[in-house]
Amino acid sequence: NAGVTQTPKFQVLKTGQSMTLQCAQDMNHNSMYWYRQDPGMGLRLIYYSASEGTTDKGEVPNGYNVSRLNKREFSLRLESAAPSQTSVYFCATRTTVNTEAFFGQGTRLTVV
Amino acid sequence: AQSVSQHNHHVILSEAASLELGCNYSYGGTVNLFWYVQYPGQHLQLLLKYFSGDPLVKGIKGFEAEFIKSKFSFNLRKPSVQWSDTAEYFCADSPSGNTPLVFGKGTRLSVIA
Numbered sequence: 001n002a003g004v005t006q007t008p009k010f011q012v013l014k015t016g017q018s019m020t021l022q023c024a025q026d027m028n029h030n031s032m033y034w035y036r037q038d039p040g041m042g043l044r045l046i047y048y049s050a051s052e053g054t055t056d057k058g059e060v061p062n063g064y065n066v067s068r069l070n071k072r073e074f075s076l077r078l079e080s081a082a083p084s085q086t087s088v089y090f091c092a093t094r095t096t097v098n099t100e101a102f103f104g105q106g107t108r109l110t111v112v
Numbered sequence: 113a114q115s116v117s118q119h120n121h122h123v124i125l126s127e128a129a130s131l132e133l134g135c136n137y138s139y140g141g142t143v144n145l146f147w148y149v150q151y152p153g154q155h156l157q158l159l160l161k162y163f164s165g166d167p168l169v170k171g172i173k174g175f176e177a178e179f180i181k182s183k184f185s186f187n188l189r190k191p192s193v194q195w196s197d198t199a200e201y202f203c204a205d206s207p208s209g210n211t212p213l214v215f216g217k218g219t220r221l222s223v224i225a
Contacts, residue, residue, distance in 0.1 A: 033212055040121070042202060042217035043156075050210055058212065090155065096210050098144050098163050103155045 002026055006091050006104035013081040013111045021076040021107050023091030031094045032074035033101065034058075034066065036087040043090065049074055050096070081111045114139045116205050118216035125223050131190040133219050135177075135203030138184065144206040145186045146213065147177055151199045159201075162186065173197070198223045 007022045023032065030051045035043040035058075045058030049068040063085060065077045078085055088108050092101040115138045125131060137145065144163055148156040160171025167179040177188045186203060200220050204213040 031210065031212075035215075040217060042118075043215040045212050045214070048212045092156075092213075094213075098208070100146055100158045100161050101213050103157075105155045 004091055004093055004102055004104035006089075006107050008107060009105065010108050011110070013078075013109065015082060015111060017081050018077070018079050019081065019109075020078075021089055021091075021109075023074045023076070023104060024072050025091075025093045025102075026072065027093055027102060028071070029093035029102075030071070030096045032068065033092040033094070034064075034074070034076045035090045035092065036060065037090060037106075038087050046076065046089075078109075081109075083111045085109065086111045114205065114207065114211075114214050116203050116214050116216040118201075118203055118219050120219045121217070122220045122222070125193050125221070127195055127223055127225055128192050131188070131193050131197070131221070133188040133201055133203075133221070135186045135188065135216060136184050137186065137203075137205040139205060139207050142207050143179070143186075144208070144211075145177075145179060146204040146206075147171065147175070147186075147188050148202045148204060148215075149199045150202065150218075156202065159188070193221070193223050195223045195225060197221060 004025045033048040034046040047066040049055045052071045091104040094101040117136045119134045147159040162169045170176045203216040206213045
């Protein structure tokens with residue numbers, strides 16, 4: 001039982017390059033989230049998907065797109081990476097009843 | 113907008129000292145409150161949660177938190193910290209089961225021998 005799996009774990013991009021961060025869960029949860037973590041800023045919500053087929057913007061969506069491919073997978077895409085997107089990205093999942101969120105191991109992204 | 117405030121940015125304690133980390137939330141309706149811990153280089157793990165009932169919540173590793181509705185607070189406590197408690201601690205709130213968690217900025221705890 002892997003829980004929430006993120007790939008890759010580390011990535012270095014050049015400014016302007018694109019990439020997709022992958023998240024897959026085997027917990028049968030409806031809701032999935034992408035957060036970014038920056039020093040002194042806590043975790044900020046980028047996008048979320050309350051259920052398969054729906055996505056919504058969070059606090060800091062600019063420069064990102066998402067796809068809820070199916071119930072298990074929720075990807076985050078950077079179309080043209082910028083140094084300001086250097087961060088640690090966490091995927092999380094949650095059921096729709098009142099429970100906690102479960103987090104993946106994170107992707108450390110550096111944009112140079 | 114919903115917000116969570118953690119007033120302590122960095123706390124340094126000696127082993128065996130008592131810990132209290134402050135957390136205040138803004139939303140006055142239904143509460144779903146959480147404390148998460150992040151050890152260096154790792155992901156977030158749940159310490160404890162509160163939805164309703166007894167306002168004193170016990171979690172893992174000897175942590176507890178007290179929900180005080182009148183103060184919009186959910187402070188984390190531990191009677192005696194250990195070096196292994198060195199980590200970053202995040203308070204979070206979610207007004208309903210389908211609302212994304214909103215996190216505070218975190219408190220870094222350093223425990224020294």
